[in-house]
Amino acid sequence: MIKCNNVQEQAHDLSGLIFERWREVFNAGEFVLGDEVPRFETWMSQRCAGAYAISMNSGTDALLLALKALGVGPGHHVITCSNTFVATVGAIVAVGAQPILADVGDDELINVDTIAPLLTTRTRAVIPVHLRGRPVDIDSIVALCNAHGVAVIEDCAQAIGTTINGRQVGTSSDASAFSLHPLKTLGGLGDGGVLVTTNPKIAEYARSARNHGLQVRDESVVFGMNSRLDSLQAAALNVKVEHLDHWLRRRKEIADFYNEALGETATGADLGKQRTGSSYYHYVVKSKKRDQLQRHLAEHDIQATIHYPIPVHRQRAWLNSQPATALPTTERLAQEILTIPCHQHLSDGDVEKIAWTVRQFDSR
Numbered sequence: 001m002i003k004c005n006n007v008q009e010q011a012h013d014l015s016g017l018i019f020e021r022w023r024e025v026f027n028a029g030e031f032v033l034g035d036e037v038p039r040f041e042t043w044m045s046q047r048c049a050g051a052y053a054i055s056m057n058s059g060t061d062a063l064l065l066a067l068k069a070l071g072v073g074p075g076h077h078v079i080t081c082s083n084t085f086v087a088t089v090g091a092i093v094a095v096g097a098q099p100i101l102a103d104v105g106d107d108e109l110i111n112v113d114t115i116a117p118l119l120t121t122r123t124r125a126v127i128p129v130h131l132r133g134r135p136v137d138i139d140s141i142v143a144l145c146n147a148h149g150v151a152v153i154e155d156c157a158q159a160i161g162t163t164i165n166g167r168q169v170g171t172s173s174d175a176s177a178f179s180l181h182p183l184k185t186l187g188g189l190g191d192g193g194v195l196v197t198t199n200p201k202i203a204e205y206a207r208s209a210r211n212h213g214l215q216v217r218d219e220s221v222v223f224g225m226n227s228r229l230d231s232l233q234a235a236a237l238n239v240k241v242e243h244l245d246h247w248l249r250r251r252k253e254i255a256d257f258y259n260e261a262l263g264e265t266a267t268g269a270d271l272g273k274q275r276t277g278s279s280y281y282h283y284v285v286k287s288k289k290r291d292q293l294q295r296h297l298a299e300h301d302i303q304a305t306i307h308y309p310i311p312v313h314r315q316r317a318w319l320n321s322q323p324a325t326a327l328p329t330t331e332r333l334a335q336e337i338l339t340i341p342c343h344q345h346l347s348d349g350d351v352e353k354i355a356w357t358v359r360q361f362d363s364r
């Protein structure tokens with residue numbers, strides 16, 4: 001089976017180097033906030049043009065602490081999209097604010113046209129999601145929000161390597177949240193995340209609150225949480241960062257091939273191919289006969305998955321607690337989208353087979 005992700009291969013290929021680093025962590029006995037953690041944060045900061053990078057336990061916590069740092073809480077509205085991993089909306093609910101879901105364009109991304117009608121005096125923040133590693137039009141979203149005194153937090157969980165004008169996304173807004181979950185293009189061997197910000201106050205709050213506000217061992221300045229990136233995870237990530245650009249180049253090469261091979265087919269090429277700067281975390285095709293296409297690919301030993309089959313406003317968690325919401329484009333796309341494998345462990349033969357199998361379905 002050609003798989004949609006390469007978690008095992010990625011860990012396995014680098015296991016020798018990772019075990020070597022882990023031995024150093026064992027010897028030092030620094031399992032919590034040891035040297036590997038600031039080393040990773042320095043790398044992330046450099047990647048983000050010198051912004052503050054505060055590692056934590058997950059991308060979800062990075063969203064949560066960004067919201068808290070900006071003072072978002074009960075009585076506030078936060079606008080985001082519904083075609084995202086449930087964590088984006090979960091973080092808003094967790095701080096006691098009301099999520100307001102905007103529809104997306106045909107490119108699956110939230111934009112100023114869908115956000116603007118939802119802005120009210122209660123809106124405190126907007127969380128655009130760089131879904132699939134496709135850059136949203138962040139400059140126009142920030143301009144709109146600035147004009148209304150509304151904060152912007154970028155959900156960069158899927159966007160390591162995503163660029164606008166050649167620069168890593170995540171530094172145009174008040175703060176951004178990256179995930180280091182193993183499935184991500186840069187993932188640990190367990191959970192992890194990073195909050196990135198150019199605002200020193202947000203950075204200071206996040207650094208403190210991720211560790212119960214402890215400035216020194218026994219003195220706390222703010223109530224927070226335990227959301228530290230483990231030293232062992234940081235060590236694994238410090239090995240992986242050396243390979244990231246190579247992986248990103250391979251993903252782009254594969255995506256370019258799909259764009260060329262599938263662009264004229266009924267399924268059509270990636271919905272985001274017109275967006276330069278995509279890091280191709282997911283490569284998505286679209287078909288009115290999506291479920292049949294998925295089965296056809298499975299019959300040819302190709303795994304294709306759906307991200308996400310149930311938009312957040314159709315989840316039971318939403319239906320049980322939030323107002324009914326209609327999002328026509330989001331709902332239509334959820335019926336048509338299919339993620340085909342696009343990662344660095346695919347051979348040229350795999351990629352050709354996938355493209356050929358999609359084309360064969362179209363010509364039936």
Ligand SMILES: Cc1ncc(COP(=O)(O)O)c(C=O)c1O
Pocket residue numbers: 058059060061084085087088129155157158178179180181191192193
């Ligand atoms: C768009 C999006 N937002 C937030 C998250 C949450 O990140 P984490 O799993 O690291 O908490 C994810 C993770 O899959 C995601 O894809």
